Amino acid sequence: MPVAIAGMHRAGTSLIAQMLAMCGLDLGPAEQHLPPQADNPEGFFEHRAFVDLNERLLAKLGGIWREPPQTSPGWENDPALDELLAEAQSLPAQYGLSEPWGWKDPRNSLTMPLWRRAWPDLHVVVCVRHPLETAYSLLERDHLPIDVGLSLWTKYFRQVVSDVPAECRTVVHYGAFFERPEDEIRRLLGRLGLEVGQEQLAAACGCVSKKMRHSRLGDAALRVLGADAELIDLYTTLCVEAGFDSTIDSESLSGEAALQDAIARLQRSLDVCVRKSWRLLDQEREVLAREAKLDQMEAMIAGQRAYIDEREQYIGDLQRHLAVLGTRVADLEERLSARRHRYADAVANAAQRVIKPFRR
Structure with a gap:
């Protein structure tokens, strides 16, 4: 049974993929994965070929x-996508993936119908994280406004829940792996039919670092900030399916405290964005200065080209004059020869x- 790890960007999919890989799920060798980056130093655990196919799809x-x-229902049956479907079906053999195998890409949430057509027995792990935590992270990494991040969160999870039946998916909450990592990974492995020893389990749980999670937000923060009702209902439903209590905020935050915590987080994110904006302004000034210098050089080159064109015209006139003189010289030589x-x-x-x- 192949396993697809889905969810939203910045929602904990990398952590879940790392833990499952340590428990025996074949995600392909590291050299076939996207390289780690500053925002994800442990790695993304995303196979290049699967991500590339998702992006093209x-x-x-x-x-x-x-x-x-x-998209409209049934879009995966479009004959125009048959080539991508065949490519998707060939990926495991092409890259030597062996059972149990899978791949991780948050884009799976948007493309799952085609993957489920490729493998009808596909099981989907849906990684959920608090919408605000996800939106804050998107703001810091991609400079996406909070409302855009929340809207994307809704679209991704609405789509994957709609496209994957409950019996074909397992919903896990990012926060649960910080509160009860062993119980949560056992629950997930049980759903996937994976058996591991205690050492493997302990190693997988060791992937969880408290530094990766600074606080626990619940429904209160969403309601205080006036989040969309659909988002709140969707998050609550996913938390229930994941067995995660969405009503508890860290340190028993009240509504006012939740708002203050959210504002503080937003302020930190905005501070980061402001610093990045200043850097971008400096870079823009540098680009403008270079463009001005380039304009000067282009003007100089244009002047040189005009001078060259003038010289070439003068040379052309000289060549034509020489040609006339040559004709005249040739005529004179001919006349001189005759004389x-x-x-x-x-x-x-x-x-x-x-x-x-005298001869006579």
């Missing part, structure tokens, strides 16, 4: 990860007349 559907496409012949004939005739009397 989204492009065919008219979207990208931050602008999900508008020389006449002169030679005249001299020869005169000599004959002088010599002729």
